[in-house]
Amino acid sequence: MANxxxxxxxxxxxxxxIDKLKNINRQSYIVSGERKETDAEHSWHLALMxxxxxxxxxxxxxxxxxxxxxxxxxxxxxxxGDTYAFDEKGNESKREREVAAAERIxxxxxxxxxAEMRCLWDEFEEGNSAEAKFANTLDKIQPAMLNAAAxxxxxxxxxxRLEQILKRNxxxxxxxxxxxxxxxxLVDVHVQEGNIKK
Numbered sequence: 001m002a003n004x005x006x007x008x009x010x011x012x013x014x015x016x017x018i019d020k021l022k023n024i025n026r027q028s029y030i031v032s033g034e035r036k037e038t039d040a041e042h043s044w045h046l047a048l049m050x051x052x053x054x055x056x057x058x059x060x061x062x063x064x065x066x067x068x069x070x071x072x073x074x075x076x077x078x079x080x081g082d083t084y085a086f087d088e089k090g091n092e093s094k095r096e097r098e099v100a101a102a103e104r105i106x107x108x109x110x111x112x113x114x115a116e117m118r119c120l121w122d123e124f125e126e127g128n129s130a131e132a133k134f135a136n137t138l139d140k141i142q143p144a145m146l147n148a149a150a151x152x153x154x155x156x157x158x159x160x161r162l163e164q165i166l167k168r169n170x171x172x173x174x175x176x177x178x179x180x181x182x183x184x185x186l187v188d189v190h191v192q193e194g195n196i197k198k
Contacts (some may be wrong), residue, residue: 007110014108020078027158028143033150037084039074046070046138056178059130065120069135069155072117073124076101085143086164125173136144137175140168141183147188151194161197162187 004034024039037045050066074082079101106117123132144165147154154160165187173180190196 008059010108010110011113014105014113017078017105017108021060021075022151024074024077024082026082027154028146029150029153031146031149035152036154040076042142043071043074046073046144049138049142050135052121053179054134055178056176057130057134058174059133059178061130061134065131066135066138069120069124069131070138072120073135073139075117076121080086080107084158085168085180086158086160097121114117127174129152133171133175135175137179140172140177144187148190152190152193153176155190155195162191165196 018127021040021043022038025036026042028037028042029035030037030041041185047067047070050063054061054063054066076098080094083094083097102118102121106114108122109115109117123129123172124135127133127136143154169180169184172183187196191198
């Protein structure tokens with residue numbers, strides 16, 4: 001593909017647009033419990049986790065593809081906002097909001113890169129490939145680990161019940177049984193401590 005000023009301008013416009021991810025707050029606190037993490041921090045954390053924990057994937061995975069997937073998966077929240085995992089009302093319109101955001105945000109890029117980003121996002125959302133399963137496992141265990149490290153602060157604030165966590169994580173072991181077992185042990189501790197309701 002030929003380099004052109006128009007192509008570079010589109011790429012730079014996208015680069016500036018995705019900076020907005022730094023302003024999207026999640027419900028998980030950072031380990032210190034002082035503040036909530038941003039989507040950008042979450043995505044960075046998942047990318048490093050994929051690099052470090054790939055050996056625990058149930059199937060052989062392309063780690064670079066997993067890293068790309070986790071870096072792209074929440075970009076739609078620039079428009080759609082972060083929908084808390086246990087917000088039943090918010091989750092009713094989540095898919096519609098995120099698809100509209102994907103259409104706008106990814107199409108800021110040149111056509112070839114827009115298509116690649118959209119394919120990665122769609123694959124993550126469908127959760128059927130080995131890479132998507134592993135990426136989704138990381139996406140599910142990371143906030144649980146942060147909640148556990150922050151003494152269950154977010155779980156307590158939202159009166160989270162064990163059944164909600166188990167429902168949300170029905171497919172988490174599909175990407176890594178070992179990582180889900182590790183995380184479920186943390187959850188069990190916080191059930192015993194009363195940070196998660198039975």
